[in-house]
Amino acid sequence: MNKIYIYLIIVSGLLFSCTSSELVENWKNPDIDTFEAQKVLVIGITPDESARKVFEKKLTNELKKSGVSAVRSLDYFKSSFTTSPKSEKEMMALESQLIENGFDAILLSKVLGVEDKVSVVKAYRNLDKTFDSFRDDYYENQDIYYDEDYYEEYQIFHAESSLYCICPDKERELIWKGSIDITEPENTKKAISDYVKVLVWALKGQQLLIIEELTNEDIDI
Numbered sequence: 001m002n003k004i005y006i007y008l009i010i011v012s013g014l015l016f017s018c019t020s021s022e023l024v025e026n027w028k029n030p031d032i033d034t035f036e037a038q039k040v041l042v043i044g045i046t047p048d049e050s051a052r053k054v055f056e057k058k059l060t061n062e063l064k065k066s067g068v069s070a071v072r073s074l075d076y077f078k079s080s081f082t083t084s085p086k087s088e089k090e091m092m093a094l095e096s097q098l099i100e101n102g103f104d105a106i107l108l109s110k111v112l113g114v115e116d117k118v119s120v121v122k123a124y125r126n127l128d129k130t131f132d133s134f135r136d137d138y139y140e141n142q143d144i145y146y147d148e149d150y151y152e153e154y155q156i157f158h159a160e161s162s163l164y165c166i167c168p169d170k171e172r173e174l175i176w177k178g179s180i181d182i183t184e185p186e187n188t189k190k191a192i193s194d195y196v197k198v199l200v201w202a203l204k205g206q207q208l209l210i211i212e213e214l215t216n217e218d219i220d221i
Contacts (some may be wrong), residue, residue: 019194020187023202024158026178034207035165035175037105041098043073045110045144048212055109058196066200066210071103082145093137099168105175105209106134109161109199110141111182114131134164157182157191161199163208178202 003026022118040063044055053124056072063070131137162177182191204210 015062020184020191021194022181023198024181028206039103040070040105041069041103043108043187053158055192062200068209091139104167106164111157111159113158
């Protein structure tokens with residue numbers, strides 16, 4: 001276990017014990033130490049468009065504060081893009097278009113289910129189900145856009161964020177994913193704000209997108 005991962009485990013409880021979101025578990029591609037993207041597309045998959053707007057705006061702003069070039073999917077996709085399911089062929093075309101437009105990474109976030117509604121959860125803590133590419137992940141989960149009752153009565157949201165590389169000269173692969181629990185989903189603004197804080201903190205700790213050197217003093221606490 002590397003020092004960065006130990007650091008994440010030690011301080012997670014201290015930093016986020018008072019927030020509505022908690023990093024439950026995360027996985028990082030063992031072949032990648034650090035990853036800096038030139039341009040990142042931020043996507044939030046949810047049937048609640050207002051929540052999607054708030055989430056994507058909040059996350060892109062936080063990434064920009066750390067020097068990351070980030071674009072909301074709401075600003076990139078045409079308004080009709082999410083109104084109908086996309087085929088795998090259309091997803092492949094989208095990836096090619098993103099590369100042509102200078103994107104080399106996608107940060108995809110989605111709500112997967114809830115603890116007290118296990119019988120109807122689509123993919124509870126879905127870390128065992130790994131998508132090797134953004135195309136597959138989006139294709140398998142895009143139906144969330146159209147189900148307005150997908151998590152209407154949920155008490156604790158189980159969400160997941162995944163970072164994909166779509167670099168033209170490399171394999172289009174999963175770099176990192178994290179499972180984050182949201183314990184106060186009824187307070188949308190607070191839940192989104194806390195989720196983004198946890199997500200950005202986790203990316204920093206894993207040296208992804210936001211590259212920060214951790215000193216011995218940082219780790220030895």
